[in-house]
Amino acid sequence: MNIIKHRKIFLSISGIFVLVSVAAILFFGLKPGIDFAGGTLWQVKSETDGQLTVESLKEFFEKDLEVKNLIVYAEPENASFLARLPHLAENQHQQYLAALKNRFGGIEELRYETIGPTIGQELRRKAVFAVILVLLGISLYVAFAFRKVSYPIKSWKYGVITLITLFHDAVIPMGFYAFLGWKIGIEIDINFIVAVLVIVGFSVHDTIVVFDRIRENLLLAKNRLDLENIVNFSVNQTLARSVNTSLTLVLALAALLFVGPVSLKYFVLTILLGTVVGTYSSIFIASPLLTVWHKFSKV
Amino acid sequence: MKKNPVILLIGIIFLTVVSGIFVYPQWFGDKYMPWRLGLDLIGGTHLTYDVDLSGVESGDKDSVVNGLRDVIERRVNLFGVREPQVVTAKNGDSYRLVVELAGISNPQEAIEQIGRTAFLDFRELPSIENSTATELQFVPTELTGRYLLKAQVITSQLGQPEISLEFNGEGSKLFEDITGRNIGKPLAIYIDNEIVSAPTVNDKIIGGQAVITGVPAKEAQPLANLLNAGALPAPVNLIGQYTVGATMGNEFLRKSIVAGVLGTILIIVFMIVYYRGFGFFASLALLVYIILTLAVFKGVSITMTLSGIAGFILSIGMAVDANILIFERTKEEIKKGLSKITAVEEGFRRAWSSIRDSNITTIISSVVLYYFTSSFVKGFALALLIGVLVSMFSAITVTRTILRVFVK
Numbered sequence: 001m002n003i004i005k006h007r008k009i010f011l012s013i014s015g016i017f018v019l020v021s022v023a024a025i026l027f028f029g030l031k032p033g034i035d036f037a038g039g040t041l042w043q044v045k046s047e048t049d050g051q052l053t054v055e056s057l058k059e060f061f062e063k064d065l066e067v068k069n070l071i072v073y074a075e076p077e078n079a080s081f082l083a084r085l086p087h088l089a090e091n092q093h094q095q096y097l098a099a100l101k102n103r104f105g106g107i108e109e110l111r112y113e114t115i116g117p118t119i120g121q122e123l124r125r126k127a128v129f130a131v132i133l134v135l136l137g138i139s140l141y142v143a144f145a146f147r148k149v150s151y152p153i154k155s156w157k158y159g160v161i162t163l164i165t166l167f168h169d170a171v172i173p174m175g176f177y178a179f180l181g182w183k184i185g186i187e188i189d190i191n192f193i194v195a196v197l198v199i200v201g202f203s204v205h206d207t208i209v210v211f212d213r214i215r216e217n218l219l220l221a222k223n224r225l226d227l228e229n230i231v232n233f234s235v236n237q238t239l240a241r242s243v244n245t246s247l248t249l250v251l252a253l254a255a256l257l258f259v260g261p262v263s264l265k266y267f268v269l270t271i272l273l274g275t276v277v278g279t280y281s282s283i284f285i286a287s288p289l290l291t292v293w294h295k296f297s298k299v
Numbered sequence: 300m301k302k303n304p305v306i307l308l309i310g311i312i313f314l315t316v317v318s319g320i321f322v323y324p325q326w327f328g329d330k331y332m333p334w335r336l337g338l339d340l341i342g343g344t345h346l347t348y349d350v351d352l353s354g355v356e357s358g359d360k361d362s363v364v365n366g367l368r369d370v371i372e373r374r375v376n377l378f379g380v381r382e383p384q385v386v387t388a389k390n391g392d393s394y395r396l397v398v399e400l401a402g403i404s405n406p407q408e409a410i411e412q413i414g415r416t417a418f419l420d421f422r423e424l425p426s427i428e429n430s431t432a433t434e435l436q437f438v439p440t441e442l443t444g445r446y447l448l449k450a451q452v453i454t455s456q457l458g459q460p461e462i463s464l465e466f467n468g469e470g471s472k473l474f475e476d477i478t479g480r481n482i483g484k485p486l487a488i489y490i491d492n493e494i495v496s497a498p499t500v501n502d503k504i505i506g507g508q509a510v511i512t513g514v515p516a517k518e519a520q521p522l523a524n525l526l527n528a529g530a531l532p533a534p535v536n537l538i539g540q541y542t543v544g545a546t547m548g549n550e551f552l553r554k555s556i557v558a559g560v561l562g563t564i565l566i567i568v569f570m571i572v573y574y575r576g577f578g579f580f581a582s583l584a585l586l587v588y589i590i591l592t593l594a595v596f597k598g599v600s601i602t603m604t605l606s607g608i609a610g611f612i613l614s615i616g617m618a619v620d621a622n623i624l625i626f627e628r629t630k631e632e633i634k635k636g637l638s639k640i641t642a643v644e645e646g647f648r649r650a651w652s653s654i655r656d657s658n659i660t661t662i663i664s665s666v667v668l669y670y671f672t673s674s675f676v677k678g679f680a681l682a683l684l685i686g687v688l689v690s691m692f693s694a695i696t697v698t699r700t701i702l703r704v705f706v707k
């Protein structure tokens with residue numbers, strides 16, 4: 001497969017996805033979930049069938065309990081309902097629960113999570129710190145992995161391109177989340193941050209393996225200036241392993257997504273998307289970018 | 300490295316069988332060392348408190364927080380929860396107290412009991428001469444719950460529950476003085492600044508025995524427990540709560556096991572279809588990996604949470620990565636004209652740097668996540684980290700041993 005020859009197509013596809021994702025993030029924004037903004041997530045199930053609907057629950061919270069800024073979802077998987085409310089003190093929680101039971105009969109509380117604004121701030125700070133540390137650690141590792149120079153490409157260029165693909169792989173799932181946030185109100189929680197950091201880790205090692213092979217082949221090649229062919233050959237050599245290692249991960253993730261617990265749905269979906277995007281970028285973006293850069297720096 | 304591969308293989312099989320018996324939930328394992336499951340899998344509650352240290356000198360803060368932790372631990376132990384967790388954490392200037400109660404049936408009651416200060420004190424009326432107020436108000440004496448030796452629920456002659464208090468030596472002395480100077484006057488018992496009873500003192504009481512009457516029947520035992528556990532040295536505010544019902548937790552557990560099994564089957568099918576014989580051996584190594592990793596989780600008594608299981612399933616997806624790297628390299632070596640056995644050895648040798656590299660970034664991410672985020676993320680990060688480390692052993696040593704024995 002001649003990937004380098006058709007690089008314009010692959011780079012354009014990625015370019016469009018990145019632009020759309022950035023636009024989605026800018027226009028829709030990323031909604032902070034209760035982990036970061038504080039608030040309550042309450043999942044309840046009716047023990048007496050049929051009484052509870054999204055509308056009746058929403059109306060009850062708004063009219064009878066005078067709760068503002070409320071979102072109610074149905075969770076068809078186990079016939080339950082999820083309500084997103086502002087942070088509640090424990091006595092308020094008990095009061096609301098009693099009122100709910102009073103109005104709708106038997107109510108089973110499946111899950112109740114409330115986070116005060118102070119914890120939200122702390123988690124936000126910790127998350128930012130974790131992201132910075134991971135990026136720093138990975139950048140240092142990239143610098144270390146490419147410390148050996150190989151003519152005709154300077155080693156720092158590999159590093160810069162690795163970081164570009166890292167950005168590419170992180171921004172597309174983020175854009176997807178911004179879209180989901182706008183479409184169905186999905187919020188950014190701590191799991192999302194974890195998912196993005198995991199994606200970043202995968203993406204970088206995939207890219208490094210391809211680059212390693214390019215360097216190895218550059219050292220063996222007779223005519224090093226025939227860069228495009230060497231790069232193309234290297235990508236094809238590592239193609240099977242790039243696809244297969246990602247595929248096994250995709251299989252495990254798909255199993256989690258389709259038969260696993262519903263509360264992990266978006267976490268798994270984010271990593272799944274990131275894995276696919278990361279594999280694409282290590283094959284179709286990283287190496288073509290290397291040749292493009294080399295071409296332009298020569299002119 | 301030229302050990303006899305057959306002996307090594309027998310060793311691996313033995314280790315795997317022992318680990319399998321150890322991790323299997325229904326045999327010996329359950330009897331001697333059951334799995335520790337997180338509250339999101341068996342139901343329970345995770346409470347985060349902010350410790351209000353505004354009234355504490357800055358030098359005493361650590362000791363007050365430690366005392367607080369001990370008191371809450373004593374209270375929590377009475378709920379009959381298996382292995383309750385009470386930990387404190389300093390966060391900038393503020394102190395946090397985290398209580399985890401897995402498998403608790405009534406979190407509301409626990410929240411009520413944990414948050415109560417339970418400060419007991421005795422108050423007397425000021426002597427008339429000193430008082431200018433028209434209405435008499437009780438003033439605190441030196442006698443507080445600090446001097447309490449034991450609180451116990453007893454039944455009065457009228458069949459009412461009462462709480463008998465027994466003071467230590469110092470407390471008995473104080474009680475003697477206080478009752479001595481208040482003969483004929485009421486002496487009030489306060490808990491958390493609320494009056495519980497105010498009996499009139501008939502005589503000086505020697506021996507340090509007092510009784511609280513007028514406690515509603517269903518509150519007597521919890522109150523006695525609180526008094527025994529001691530008062531909180533500083534007030535706490537509940538600022539975060541995470542409660543999962545048992546039904547939900549069980550569903551999560553069941554579904555994640557199903558997902559793990561399905562994911563493993565899919566990977567094995569793929570490996571065998573794509574890599575044939577090699578894939579079959581890699582699948583055996585994957586099963587060894589799963590059993591050994593579970594044994595490590597259990598051996599170092601990690602509490603399995605939903606996020607931990609997710610991290611583990613993710614690591615199953617990555618465990619065969621090393622095998623894929625090795626097999627792809629082996630294929631290239633065979634193309635170069637090497638014999639199968641030499642190609643396999645070359646494949647292992649040459650793929651090592653890629654295997655190491657591909658795991659380092661994941662290790663970086665999981666170590667950072669372990670140290671810097673909430674306990675729910677910790678479970679994920681730790682499972683992923685252990686998974687990656689064990690997979691390096693299984694994919695390399697185990698697969699190589701199997702191949703050395705069977706590939707001729």
